[in-house]
Amino acid sequence: MSGKAYIREMPKTTWWLSHSRYRRYVAREVTCIPIGIYTAVLIWGLMRLSQGAAAWEGFIEALNSPLSILFHLVAFVFAVVHTISWFNVTPSAMRVQIGEDFAPGAVIIGAHYTGWVVVSLIVLFMAGV
Amino acid sequence: MSERQVEVEILRYDPETDQAPKLQSYSVPCQEEWVVLDAITYIKDHIDTTVSFRWSCHMAVCGSCGMMVNGEPALSCKSFLRDYPDKIRIEPLAHFPIVRDLVVQLDDFMEKLNRVKPYIIPKEKKSVSDGQHKQSPAQLKAFKQYTLCINCTLCYAACPQYGLVPDFIGPAAMALAHRYNLDSRDGGREQRQEVVATDEGVWECSFVGACSEVCPKQVDPAGAIQQMKIASTVDWYKEHLMPWSKP
Numbered sequence A: 001m002s003g004k005a006y007i008r009e010m011p012k013t014t015w016w017l018s019h020s021r022y023r024r025y026v027a028r029e030v031t032c033i034p035i036g037i038y039t040a041v042l043i044w045g046l047m048r049l050s051q052g053a054a055a056w057e058g059f060i061e062a063l064n065s066p067l068s069i070l071f072h073l074v075a076f077v078f079a080v081v082h083t084i085s086w087f088n089v090t091p092s093a094m095r096v097q098i099g100e101d102f103a104p105g106a107v108i109i110g111a112h113y114t115g116w117v118v119v120s121l122i123v124l125f126m127a128g129v
Numbered sequence B: 001m002s003e004r005q006v007e008v009e010i011l012r013y014d015p016e017t018d019q020a021p022k023l024q025s026y027s028v029p030c031q032e033e034w035v036v037l038d039a040i041t042y043i044k045d046h047i048d049t050t051v052s053f054r055w056s057c058h059m060a061v062c063g064s065c066g067m068m069v070n071g072e073p074a075l076s077c078k079s080f081l082r083d084y085p086d087k088i089r090i091e092p093l094a095h096f097p098i099v100r101d102l103v104v105q106l107d108d109f110m111e112k113l114n115r116v117k118p119y120i121i122p123k124e125k126k127s128v129s130d131g132q133h134k135q136s137p138a139q140l141k142a143f144k145q146y147t148l149c150i151n152c153t154l155c156y157a158a159c160p161q162y163g164l165v166p167d168f169i170g171p172a173a174m175a176l177a178h179r180y181n182l183d184s185r186d187g188g189r190e191q192r193q194e195v196v197a198t199d200e201g202v203w204e205c206s207f208v209g210a211c212s213e214v215c216p217k218q219v220d221p222a223g224a225i226q227q228m229k230i231a232s233t234v235d236w237y238k239e240h241l242m243p244w245s246k247p
């Protein structure tokens, strides 16, 4: 072979704009950012708790501000979207073979939702709701 | 039989004369039942004999006719023109170097395929006189889906991760590693793990899922990779938390 094979460079930062499939993927990945921030807020709260009653009260007060409530709402919606998008792909990632068949996708997804509800109920119960 | 004039744009590249590929347009009288490959063959036979492309079976079996059709990796022999508008753009498979026109260089894929040892490494040595390796239908079912791969590399053209990080072993090679790992006659998983359970292997995959969406054989390579991630994670925990469990 004479001549040189031509290499098409992929635009390093804008590649995901080129296809709806890639935009959907990036959207799914972005939903984890508010979840990360929410986790940081939780850890911050734990730290304030360890510093005594006054610090804890201050933390609770900050949580009640409108901005904080708005953030938590956004984080909640993103967490739900994130969770659903992952639950939907569990059947191909975790196949369960029974004899010559695989458990139907709906069963595997359903098991995840059931686990989600059970864990949520336990947390709510422990929180005294 | 109805005929339709379709404008077919082809990304052309001649390594001897061109600095970069460029689009060339052809007007092709297409029959109702034609696939994209028929239109390109018509161009080669009647309009421009210099157009280069690969094909063999014309029935979605050999895996050699993969191209980007309107930006989507597809088997050109399986892409019916009636599903496309009057203007289509054909480019060589994305993420691979272009040798000439629609022909891409697949050496990288071949090398990676080889690295995952896509063949049975027998669990125990058996001579012919010991008889055959028996396998139940359920044992066959465990890996059957992953045997359907035709090495068309559409999944590599769809995978942005492979485009960005060329060292990534990639979807089809990993699905084949999984196919042999799941085979009841095989004992080679540990050898394959040296390639699979690495940063170039399963951990380079961020589960975009594009590979499984474009696969013409429903192999679901993305699923295979996630299953191997889970198995590799279980290995890690076993090794670090239960060292006594190691054989």
Ligand code: SF4
Binding pocket: B148, B149, B150, B151, B152, B153, B154, B155, B156, B171, B172, B175, B211, B214, B215, B216, B217, B218, B219, B220, B221
């Ligand atoms: S996994 Fe599917 S898309 Fe990838 S090479 Fe095999 S048949 Fe083609």
Ligand code: FES
Binding pocket: B055, B056, B057, B058, B059, B060, B061, B062, B063, B064, B065, B066, B075, B076, B077, B078
């Ligand atoms: S020509 Fe064989 S798969 Fe298309």
